[in-house]
Amino acid sequence: MYIIERQVRTKASEPIQFIAKNLGIGFFAAIVTGIISGLLLRLIMKIIAMVFPHMAGGFTFEGTFLLILLGIGFSLANSIVYTFVHRYLPSGWVRKGFIYGGMNLVILGISFFLSNPDNDLFGPQAPLGITLFSLLFLFGGLLLARLVDRVTNWVERSNSRLKYTYIFFALLIVPAVVMSGGIIYEIVTEIIPAIRSNF
Secondary structure, eight states: OHHHHHHHHHHHHHHHHHHHHHHHHHHHHHHHHHHHHHHHHHHHHHHHHHHSGGGOOOOOHHHHHHHHHHHHHHHHHHHHHHHHHGGGSOSSHHHHHHHHHHHHIIIIIHHHHHHOGGGOSSSTTHHHHHHHHHHHHHHHHHHHHHHHHHHHHHHHTOGGGHHHHHHHHHHHHHHHHHHHHHHHHHIIIIIHHHHHHHO
């Protein structure tokens, strides 16, 4: 009887372990993706400011750090969705990443552009800014897909490495869910009203 109950508990816990493992992998990939994306976001802003000096708002360490945190937060939320959809995308991390980055660009990027935050994306700087931000969405998808692929392969080579995925899951599931809720809230309360007012 004890053996049967233990087997039932083990089978019941398998889906939870599977989700925790994959989200842990996604969260680790998201941290790296977020740091790089935040730095690239700062670079994009610098390029735009160099081409259009009137848009230069000053660049500080604090501002760069906030952009990195923004990149990490967005990537954490993004990794939750990617974890559940990437197995339905075409094989190969390049195709997965490009398609997923394109989905982000269409769903989130276009909404972001049309909302014209701080009135920075309408005007002569629009072609350059929209092009660079679009490339960042695509690059973010590719980088996330590449890192998830690499970390998954690394974990699957040794059962002893599973514990790291559970640690990342435990540490980051709450921030990732909070960021996901924050993004949805911002879309509903700020981005959609801004788009309506612009058009």
